Amino acid sequence: MASKESTQRRAQRIRRQIKAVANGRPRLSVHRTSKNIYVQVIDDTNGRTLAAASTLEKDFKAGKKTGADSAAAAAVGKLVAERATKAGIKDVVFDRGAYIYHGRVKALAEAAREGGLNF
Template sequence: MKRKIRGTQNRPRLCVFRSNKHIYAQIIDDTNKQIITSSSTLTKEIKKNITLSNNCSAAQIVGKNIAQKSKKLGIDKIIFDRQNKIYHGRIQALAEAVREEGIKF
């Protein structure tokens, strides 16, 4: 059973999507139905720093990038949405990189 995870203005939702080739992260405010910021292995500044886009080191770079963007916007607490994927591998690497940058969830 899938449960609904909702973000608010005070605690937006960090939604992580993992495909076979890439990983995507978005910070979403569900009350206003708005994407606040996003990052993925396809963005220009990340794409030039990685050699492979489907490994844990690429996920860590995306995690650090999304955390830095959210800190600039004044967001320090979020709700983590892994979309029914297990907390392992690339999802775990991204989440731990976000926590290392000081974002709490």
């Protein structure tokens, strides 16, 4: 198991690479825990969150049994894509943090793409 310091170092390295190629596009940042998944669209130039979604929202929790599976991640991906599109955002840069592009992170990304976000 990776230590906390190495995980933070990996996340910072990925974030630095993303900011280098962003060209002013907002960042789609993913955070996952063992029970939930969270996603935000962040404008790094102004330091503001433009859209967000998670499995902890009341309307989401009513329909799903758990927030810890790929189906829940896909639903959150579609939800954040809908909210970002409503805010006028089409192009983003995907920030997977320290997580590998597999499982719930991949399901969220693919659902966000299907929802209309380009990355």
